[in-house]
Amino acid sequence: MNILKFGGSSLATPERIRLVSKTVENYLAQGPVIAVFSAFGGVTNDLLRMADLAANEDVTYKHILETNEKRHLEAVRELIPVTNQSAVLSQVKTQFNKLETLYEGVYLLNELSDKTKHVISGFGEILSSLIIAEFFKSSVQNSVLVDARELIVCKNQNEKVQVNYQKTNKNVLEYFGSSQAELYVVPGFVARNDQGVPSTLGRGGSDFTAAIIGGALQLDKVLIYTDVNGMFTANPNLVSQAYSLKHISYEEAMELSHFGAKVLYPPTLQPLLEKGIEIHIRNTFKPEDPGTIISKSSKKNFRWVTGITHIDSIKLLNIEGSGMVGIPGFSKRFFETLYQENINVVLITQASSEHSICVAVKDDEAAQAKEALDETFELEIGLKKIKPVEIEENVSVIALVGDRMKSHHGLSGKMFSALGNNNINIRAIAQGSSERNISAVIAKKDVTKALNTLHEQFFEVPSKELNLFITGVGNVGSKLLDQLKKQESYLLEKLRLKVRVLGLSNSRKMVFNENGLDLENWESALDHGVKASKMQFFEHVKELNLRNSIFVDNTASAEIAGWYKNYLENSISVVTCNKIACADSYENYEHLQNLAREYGASFLYETNVGAGLPIIDTLQNLVASGDQIHKIQAVLSGSLNFVFNNYKAEEPFYKVVETAMAEGYTEPDPKIDLSGVDVARKILILAREAGLKLELEDIERDNFLSQECLDSTTNEEFFRLLEKDEPDFKELYTSAKQSNAELKYVAQLENGKARVGLQEVGEQHPFANLSGSDNIVLFFTDRYPDQPLIVKGAGAGADVTASGIFADIIRIGKK
CATH class of the missing domain: 3.40.50.720 (NAD(P)-binding Rossmann-like Domain)
Structure with a gap:
């Protein structure tokens, strides 16, 4: 016998229900099948929404009810042969009449009790199983509709479910032991309490239904069909690189589902774990995919971390004060108060100094928890021995989960380092002694970044x-x-x-x-x-x-x-x-x-x-390694070097500058280069990297341009003045030529002072044969006192500048 459960997304339309029937028929070839069905996709949400609207005296619930009734009646007409439709249509209408009566009562009383909410929320499964059971009768001769409320007995209080397994197992064994049907259609989610009043197994309870029946019958496995390929390394909606896990253990599945993995409802594991019954999570729409198998061991996983998950809807409660230190029973009173208020604690962390306790609870329980705790510790708060409980909002819990984590050192270090490098602040940390889970509380806004960061760190090919x-x-x-x-x-x-x-x-x-x-x-x-x-x-x-x-x-x-x-x-x-x-x-x-x-x-x-030259990097490495910088001499302007290498007093100076500008060697405003401001900035940056606290006005500048040129406001005016000053440029060139020297715009840093200016450089100097737009830097240091460390190469141009930026980007990537 096989037991299969199908979720609401698998039953959203008649077409999907037909697809589900093919999967069921494939298993029928192996023997009897128990098929557990959720409500049609979205129906349970609508049922609860209508209840809230009715409780608030909002009559729009009637339109939603009418839409849902129409949807179910249309499903009957599309799935069931005409000759068999009448009885089913009548039963569907009867159920909607009951719903309408319930909503009218809620509307008139302006009250929605937990009991009424449970009764209302179970109608979706009752309706879907009713229609699907009749649909199967046309293809499966011996099929029956089973009322799960006659089998499962539970206590449901504030969405916390306790199943009476003694009574439930007895009911399940008696029913299936006496029946010889080929297909059993079972509504999920619904149950009854000890008094026989309809109840539910909580949201996602259809999984639980299948597990309870499968556990009672001690089947080999329980198959859960959903709309994804099993349990993933992380939420695929938030982490595009996430992939499905082939094998995980019960404990890992428990951790992942507890921390927000929506594929599996946490209590589903309870009736199966001790009996060693496997859970197979499959994709309804990709039945050939193996999905995820949950069993006693996950040894087939080769990674230390099995999955990354998170919980969104939480708040932090923090209580602290010197009055907590060394006081026996303080923690007992704290957690006993939460227990009495029926508040579940998601995460606990306490400082070793005993000065504070921090816990995470569900969003909607935080205010109630604070009120109860403040009342419990009213005396201590009044004496100022402890502070009133503080609530921190907009936080989430992220967790690394894996059985093999305890066998590997340094995982928490990698986790916190990866988060820290991306400015993700950690508010609280918790790790169980089993070392199967490392949890951290972070800002809710950082969840997607955190999940992707950790997934990249632990699951992806090192990239x-x-x-x-x-x-x-x-x-x-x-x-x-x-x-x-x-x-x-x-x-x-x-x-x-x-x-x-x-x-x-x-x-x-x-x-x-x-x-x-x-x-x-x-x-x-x-x-x-x-x-x-x-x-x-x-x-x-x-x-x-x-x-x-x-x-x-x-x-x-x-x-x-x-x-x-x-x-x-x-x-x-x-x-x-x-x-x-x-x-x-x-x-x-x-x-x-x-x-x-x-x-x-x-x-x-x-x-x-x-x-693109590694000048700053070289200087930083010299300083970091303890070398002492004595002097820096440099030609740092590719544009000025280009200009003076190409100016031969034959073509006008302004024409050479225009060429340099056209070829991208100068700034959009060429005056920045020719005035020496650009070079002054560069030697200033090098001075600062060498450890000097200089300002730009501290850099001495010898200008070769006239004051008129320096005061020009447009490029047109600047070039006109350059043309006017051509005799001066010819004189500079002629003087250098007569001395067998070349003109270079040189920057120098020595004895804590810096200067820039045009110089005549002899033919034996390292600067002499600098061609094109090349730059050169000479570092005189303790290690290079006489023969300087030289960095030389193309120092201007879009291509080389872009390559330098590219190199910096790569440097960050390798960090």
């Missing part, structure tokens, strides 16, 4: 998902997007990094896609985006609250740089080629560094100096 939000898609930004698209497969296969671009913005438009933007068509997506707003861009990134989020700034905007602190203090890493933030006041520079450390985010700006 990491990076979520990018990019502002600035001009020369550098567009090159970065091209590189990300080109290297997508390589990053996943070789570095185990899945890099997704979820948001893009320019000065006009912005666009988001939670599933990742198509990098082949990002321009079109951005064109069809919404009006750009720096605040709304940040708020959307914050609201998404995704793990491993990175804000990428490819602009030169001071306004955007001002938003870095907002991202960092929300544990969103920042990668930027924008020098303004790091060259701002030292106070702001230090504040950003501190925020990154405090909130576990990365603040990377390698491209601030030398584009």
Whole structure:
């Protein structure tokens, strides 16, 4: 004999019921079948909703009742042959007449008792089994409808169910022992109490019905058919990478279902566990899928952690005070009070100092629990030995579950480290001595991020998902997007990094896609985006609250740089080629560094100096390893180097600058480069990385431009003045030529002071043969006193700058 249970989603439409009948018929080929049915999908919710409406004197319950009656009558007409419909239609109408009477009573009395609620909520299963039993009569000759209320006896108080197994098992054995039917159609969920009054087994109780009958008959297994492929490593609606588990133990299933896994109703395991009866969870719509088998052992699982789950509808109760310390019986009084109020405790944690007790309870029981506890400890509260109970809202419990967790060290460390790295604050922690469950209380807003973070940590092929939000898609930004698209497969296969671009913005438009933007068509997506707003861009990134989020700034905007602190203090890493933030006041520079450390985010700006060259990284490694920086000499402007390498006093100076601008070597305002401000910012950043507290005004600048050029307000005016000053530039070039030297714009840091300016460099100097837009940096240190450590290469251009940003993103991925 086999027992099968089908949930409401499997019975939502006549088409689905026909699909269910095929599954039942397949099992009938093996022998008698007991089929337990829930209410049609959504009906129980409607029944309870109508009861609440009636209790509040809201007559709209009548329209919902009429809709449900119509739905059931239509199911009869579609599923049952015309010749057999009359009797069934009459029975369905009779049941709805009873419901109507019950609702009228609730409406008139303006009261909804627990007893009435249980009676009303069971009508869905009674109706569905009535219709389905008649439907099967056309294909199964010897089928009967069994009234579960005549079999299962229980006590139901405040949704807490206690089954009288002695009476129930006796009823089940007597009934099925004396019957020779081929198919037994049983309504799930419904039962009666010791007085014979209709009751229920609680929400999800149809699973329980099947387990109670299967346990009483001591069958080999109980099959539960639902709309998913078994129990998953995590909620697949919140974690897209979650997958179904083939085998888990009773204890693991108990933990997962207790902590919110909706596939299985927790009490279902009670009548099966001691008898070793397996539970098979299958998908009605994919009957070929093996689903999940719940049994005594989960040794077939190769992972230490079996699943990750959570509970949403909870609140924390916290009681603390010096009056608790060393007082015998305090905990007894605390939990006895909750017991007397019939309040179930989901999670318990107590400080070893005995100074506080923290418990999690259901949302709707928190106020009642506080009132009762405050009354119990009224004397102690009045004497200020303890504080009144505090309720903390908007929290959830997340839990790692697995039988094998106790055999593996460091799991809790990995769990808390992964959460901490994503700015997920833990309010309370609990771990049982069996080490089968590690639970933590976190903010409800962080649940999805936490589940995905932990799933990535414990279940997925060692890989990491990076979520990018990019502002600035001009020369550098567009090159970065091209590189990300080109290297997508390589990053996943070789570095185990899945890099997704979820948001893009320019000065006009912005666009988001939670599933990742198509990098082949990002321009079109951005064109069809919404009006750009720096605040709304940040708020959307914050609201998404995704793990491993990175804000990428490819602009030169001071306004955007001002938003870095907002991202960092929300544990969103920042990668930027924008020098303004790091060259701002030292106070702001230090504040950003501190925020990154405090909130576990990365603040990377390698491209601030030398584009894609590893200049800042090299300097940081020298300092971190204890080397002492004595002097830094550098050519740090790729644009200025390009200009003076190409200016031969033949073509006008302004023309060379125009070429540099056209090829992307300068800022949009070339005066920033030629004035030396850009180089001053770069040497300032290096000085700060070397440990000096300098400001931009501390950098001495020798200008080669006229004051008129420096005071110009537009590019047109600037180039006109450059043309006017051509004789001065020719003189500079001629002077260097006569000395067999080259003109280089040099930055130098020595003895705590920094300066930048145009210099004539002899042909033997390392700077002399610097071609194109190359940069070069010489580090003179304790370890490199005479022969400096040299970093040299292309220091400007969209491609190399984009590659530097790319490298910083990868650095975060490897963190």
